[in-house]
Amino acid sequence: MNGAAPLTSAIKGEVSSVGILLRADDALHQLHLRAGGELGGTLACPALLGLTQMVARLRMRLARAVRVADGPDNLELWVEAEPFDQDVKLSILSWHKIGNVAVGSKSQALWPDQGQEPVRLGFDKALRLVDARGLVEDIVKNTDFGSSATNILGRLLGSDAPSVFQNVEKFLPISRRNVRTLSDGNMLVWGQAERNSDGELSGYTLFLAQNEDVASAAFTGSDGSSSGALFGKQLAPVLRQPLNRIIANAETIGSELLGPIRENYASYAYDIAGAARHLTALVEDLGDLEAVERPGFSTAKDDIELGDVARRAAGLLALKAADHSITLLVPDSQTYVPATAEFRRVLQVMLNLITNAIRYSPDGTEVQVEVGAEDGFAYISVADQGAGIGTEDHERIFAKFERLGRTGDGGSGLGLYISRRLARAMGGDLTVAAAKGGGAKFTLRLPQ
Amino acid sequence: MDGLLGPQDDLLSIACTHARDVDALCQDVASIIFPSALHTPSEATISAVSVKLLQIVRDIEARLQGAAPESITGPLLARSGFLRETDIVDFALARVAEDNLMTRLGGGFSQLAVELLDHADKCVSEAAQALLAADSLQLRSQGRSFLTLPPELLYKMCWRIVAAIEVLSGSRSDQIINNARALIASYDEARTAPASARKIVHFLHEEECASLSNPHHAGIHLFVAHLSANLYIGHDHILRLIDFESAFPMIVMLAAAGLPKDAALQAMIDLRTQILSPREAALFEAEYIHFIPEMAREQLSDWSSARSLFLSFGKT
Missing domain, CATH: 3.30.565.10 (Histidine kinase-like ATPase, C-terminal domain)
Structure with missing residues (x-):
């Protein structure tokens, strides 16, 4: 019916019995952040949170199609969740975007193209390179194996390396972000710590992918600098986060995913979601203001x-x-x-x-x-x-x-x-x- | 009328016929103007619900403390009002509806699920396997009726039965508590018939969905899961709307799902042939193509809200 394509590998996550997102594959982690979540905070997607809390309470394995709001879009996920010690393990087997008729024109490809295999670098607990997968020829040399992450990232990323390494060093997840390479290109970087079956830290996995869209992104000025792009680049994401969280919660209440409510309350919840979407649009318009005032601003034909x-x-x-x-x-x-x-x-x-x-x-x-x-x-x-x-x-x-x-x-x-x-x-x-x-x-x- | 003779008899007979026609006409008009999906269950349905609930209680008891010829805690739970709680009765009514619909389909397994065992997508083939297994365990295995319970109800019933056993025996048994924990831990929603059917529907591509609208081929679970995904209303609610005493809710539902008239007629024949009255058939024939899907969806949404409100009063 939905034609939901199964993922090549399930997106995994772990949530504590009180709803804290303990660990998540990148796609889930990104979704959590887009919904207004924080590192080490409560899972910010209410529908997923509701499911995990039910699993934690009942101590049963559940399997359901779950709808979550993701900015202007809705996603339908097939999620299987099971109790694990005091926590809950999540497996997302499909990730299917379903349209939102209210706001359709500003959607972006939020889920990475499954056809584009990122380079995957595996570091051990001492942060030495021990594994490299994907098209690594231009990135990793034979002599890099056994070298420290600092050396490799410094060689690849230049001045942006320290910000990435700070997270790697502390075994903190890295949200998908664009970084400049030393050769003045652009690269998407994301990563997460790895744990063994006993839950102990065992290393770090870093993903790298080319980011060709950045060249045409609206935030850089004609001189290549990003000076002056304060709102669109810095404030807009900060404002979008709480708004997305409001949208996600309101949609969940309106969909009665956590239990039945009075019909007019569901209607109010949809009104709240609608208003928050309008505010999101306003935030984007303020970003537009910044864009239209930039020298060299142009539009598509x-x-x-x-x-x-x-x-x-x-x-x-x-x-x-x-x-x-x-x-x-x-x-x-x-x-x-x-x-x-x-x-x-x-x-x-x-x-x-x-x-x-x-x-x-x-x-x-x-x-x-x-x-x-x-x-x-x-x-x-x-x-x-x-x-x-x-x-x-x-x-x-x-x-x-x-x-x-x-x-x-x-x-x-x-x-x-x-x-x-x-x-x-x-x-x-x-x-x-x-x-x-x-x-x-x-x-x-x-x-x- | 038996005691009447001659012209009066004829007159009354004619009047009765007219009265029935007018009554039928009024019902048709009323069902269109004031469509309703609430009705009072018949005695037979109430009896079937009672039998089903006691069966589930007995099967859970057997898992907790071994098999017995009669339910031990059933009478106590019934007296306490637990077995009349709204969500439990609603669940049992849906199972009775499901039994009725399965009987009308011939009681066999889903032919489509068998075909899907060879599907290229592993998610679909595994779910098809789970569906067939769930159907078999549900239909042909003794002592596993609790497998049809949704997780919340299994949890609730299991611990309430444990408590009832404690009350009746006057002592707490660690063995029974451990057995209850094991029973709950062994539950896997993905292995239930509604969830596995819903998973198949979720992963099937649009072009593969045509046969899901044919209940005879798809089986009741896949047919209902398809409608549920399409209309965003619950599996059990759909079962009850299909098995409703009037055909009208099913007609509204099929129209809301946008089923072409031929497919809708086939579904009506498959699932309601024994209870479809000539009047309903005529109503379907005359009105189906005039239903506006958006309005039908709105009507379904109203029914769904009313049901949610009704069920929320039964939450404990």
């Missing part, structure tokens, strides 16, 4: 259809509009207006424009989304029946943090600024004019 974008954006905001009895009028499915722009960015602009239209229109009015082409440009416009924007403010409204004196309506004054920057980065523009019969009409123009 996708072949898109504006009617489709309009319908998708309206679909995502249909409930919000319905709350205010606002009717969203969108182009019918026969409309075909091609444009060349990055789909995700255009959708982002449209969501911003329609959200604003709903926010500043009286209840019971209409918001009209139209698409078309003129002067070699495709356009998509959003017209509302609100109070409108004075001519003198038509430029001012696109300024950063400009609210035109409004407060307390949930806006940040960044949306239109980012939207215009995005429009211009895609070779188009975003303008505003008076709509027929009052109200404001925002028009996004894009190259055809």
